[in-house]
Amino acid sequence: MRNKALLAAIALMLPAPAAVAQDLDTSQLQQRADMERNRVLVRSTLRQKQRADAGRRMSRNQAQANACANRGRFAQQYGANHPKVLKLQSLCARAGYW
DSSP states (O other): HHHHHHHHHHHHHSSSSSHHHHHSSOOHHHHHHHHHHHHHHHHHHHHHHHHHHHHHHHHHHHOOOHHHHHHHHHHHHHTTTTTTHHHHHHHHHTTOOO
């Protein structure tokens, strides 16, 4: 009987787990959560930028290929010795479109 009374007295002196949880400092957890959110945001932003840059590169390459494919038409329209046609010819040659 005495042991039960002693255990009951000790149990009453111990704080409840919910009350203890409220006293814990959560600032480190909040900082970690903020850092994780920022990391995820930066990573997703970089991925979106890389995808957009890749799309622009493809469209730029396609535009370059189209312009070089139409060199003959531009030469007929403006003349083979027109400065812009000559510039287009040199740019296409440098890019490897012959």
